[in-house]
Structure formats: structure tokens, C-alpha cells
Amino acid sequence: MTIENIIKELGWEVFAGASLLQKPVKGVYASDLLSDVMGRAREGELWVTMQTHKNIIAVASLKDLAAILIVNGGRPDEDTRQAADAENIVLLGSNAGTYINCGLLYKLIGADAMVSS
Amino acid sequence: MKEMTYEFPIEGGDFIKAGHASSNVKKILNQLSLDPAIIRRIAVAMYEAEVNVVAHAYRGTMKVFISPAAIRVRVEDEGPGIPDIEKAMQEGYSTASDKVREMGFGAGMGLSNIKKNTDKLEIQSKINQGTVIEMITRIKSKGA
Known part of the structure; x- marks a missing residue:
């Protein structure tokens, strides 16, 4: 499933990377600890987090x-958005929290993508 | 291919710029058409070493040596040093400040992430002087 397909279903806001929404999403990883993401997230996954500072772009x-989803209505700092554009990172936003977003994602793409990615 | 050497400064305490050196090196590696999985391993190890300097030291440098067989990264810093390296290697152990943790750093996974993503890791540290980390990732490792 592409980022665009998911956005259509879940209505997220696009903060950066609007031209890159055809990228496939191979799975989802939710965490607010950067080293946890560095250690355990896998290539092509969508990262769900409440962090909004610029360093999330470096991690992604x-x-x-594939993309970063900022939850809880968080807005990226301006330098975060600029870094996302410069690094070709898709930066998305949702007013709902991590639990709701991950639940909806699970319903939408299931666990298959996650174990096979 | 001859060995290529790159050097990047790292500023202690500058979390906004953290990852800058690693990103630059990754861009260089991308141009060498190496296996993307190997590049990601190196990127994780470099980033964690860079963040350690930003979080704990005053300043440092990252030197990267690229040869056909391996990527060697040497990160040197001037800083407080690591009193107990064995303890620092344990996943979950961190001496990071609350402010740093709020940003999602300081999970205590940095050094173990480096270990997992390199083929050789050496850490030397002197209290009140600084730390030197040298790590090697082989380019033709198994599965590559």
C-alpha cells in the first residue's frame, strides 16, 4: 500500500514530501525513542511518533x-519541515494519538506487511 | 579504489545538528553503490556515535575511512569520558539528562546499536579527557 492510499483512508495532514506519496509502506513502527527506532525500525516502514524536532528527519x-507520522496534533518545527524537504522525507500529521493511529493502520494493512518487510 | 578519508566536526550539545555528519557520510556511501543494507548498518552506528558526542561531550570529530573491503569510522571527543564502559554497553543504561530524554535521546541503546551494526568495535576512554570509538563494518559481510 502506498502512503497516498493510507492518507486517503485516514485523512492525515501532509507537512512535507507531497511529491513522494507514491512510496510503498512496508510496515509500521511506533516509538518516541530515537535509538529504539534506529535499532528496530526497518527500511520502508512508516514511523509513528510524537517527536517534532529536526532530528527525526535524520533518523528517518x-x-x-517511508514516512514519519506525527501524532497528537503535533506540528513539526519549521526547521524540521525544511529538513524533511531537503532530505526527501514524507512528514505527516494526525490529531489522534499513537494507539488510534496504529489501530487504524493495523486494520488497513494488517500485520502481513510487518512480518514480511 | 584507494582509501578515501573524510572528517567532520561534531559540536557537543547541539542537538539540532546531531546526525549532520552521519547524513553527509551516508550521502557519500550512497554514491559508491554499496549494498543499501550495509549502508544502513553503518549509518546507524555513525549516528549513535555522533549523538553520544552531542549528548555527553564538549566537541569531537568523526573520521571515516572508506576502502573496498570495509568502512572504518573513528569518533574522538573531548569530554567527561565513560567511567564504566561495560555498564554503558548494557541496553537501557544511560546517564543522559532529562532534557535530552524528552527529545527521545538517552534510551540507553546507543552503544548496543553500534555493536549490533558493526563487525568490530573498540572503545577507549579517559575520565575528564574524552573517548575514542573506532568501529569497522565490512562491506562484503555475509548476506551482502
């Missing part, structure tokens, strides 16, 4: 993640 870029 270094790990080749």
Missing part, C-alpha cells in the same frame, strides 16, 4: 523509512 533518512 539514515534508516530509509
Whole structure:
């Protein structure tokens, strides 16, 4: 499933990377600890987090993640948004929290993508 | 291919810039058309070493040596040093401040992430002087 398909279903806001929404999402990883993401997230996954500072872009870029979803209505700092554009990272937002978003994602793409990615 | 050397400064306490050196090196590695999985391993290890300098030290440098067989990364810092390296290697152990933790750093996974993503890791540390980390990731490791 592409990022665009997911956005259509779940109505997220696009903060950056609007031209990259055709990227496939291979799975989902939810965490607010950067080293946890560095250690355990896998290439092509969508990262769900409440962190909004610029360093999330470095993490997503270094790990080749598909996109970042900022939850709880969080807005990225301006330098975060600029870094996302510069590094070609898709940056998304949702007013709902991690639990709701992960539940909806699970319903939408299931666990198959996650174990096979 | 001759050995290529790159050097990047790292500023202690500058969390906004943390990851900058690692991102630059990753861009260089991407141009060498290496296995993306190997590049990601190196990227994780570099990032964690860089963040350690930002979180704990005053300043440091990252030197990267690229040869056909391996990528060697040496991160040196001027800082407080690590009193107990064995303890620091344990997953979950961290001396990071609350402010740093709120940003999602300081999970106590940095050094174990480095270990998992490198083929060789050496840490030397002197209290009140600084720390040197040298790590090697082989390019033609199994599964590559």
C-alpha cells in the first residue's frame, strides 16, 4: 500500500514530501525513542511518533523509512519541515494519538506487511 | 579504489545538528553503490556515535575511512569520558539528562546499536579527557 492510499483512508495532514506519496509502506513502527527506532525500525516502514524536532528527519533518512507520522496534533518545527524537504522525507500529521493511529493502520494493512518487510 | 578519508566536526550539545555528519557520510556511501543494507548498518552506528558526542561531550570529530573491503569510522571527543564502559554497553543504561530524554535521546541503546551494526568495535576512554570509538563494518559481510 502506498502512503497516498493510507492518507486517503485516514485523512492525515501532509507537512512535507507531497511529491513522494507514491512510496510503498512496508510496515509500521511506533516509538518516541530515537535509538529504539534506529535499532528496530526497518527500511520502508512508516514511523509513528510524537517527536517534532529536526532530528527525526535524520533518523528517518539514515534508516530509509517511508514516512514519519506525527501524532497528537503535533506540528513539526519549521526547521524540521525544511529538513524533511531537503532530505526527501514524507512528514505527516494526525490529531489522534499513537494507539488510534496504529489501530487504524493495523486494520488497513494488517500485520502481513510487518512480518514480511 | 584507494582509501578515501573524510572528517567532520561534531559540536557537543547541539542537538539540532546531531546526525549532520552521519547524513553527509551516508550521502557519500550512497554514491559508491554499496549494498543499501550495509549502508544502513553503518549509518546507524555513525549516528549513535555522533549523538553520544552531542549528548555527553564538549566537541569531537568523526573520521571515516572508506576502502573496498570495509568502512572504518573513528569518533574522538573531548569530554567527561565513560567511567564504566561495560555498564554503558548494557541496553537501557544511560546517564543522559532529562532534557535530552524528552527529545527521545538517552534510551540507553546507543552503544548496543553500534555493536549490533558493526563487525568490530573498540572503545577507549579517559575520565575528564574524552573517548575514542573506532568501529569497522565490512562491506562484503555475509548476506551482502
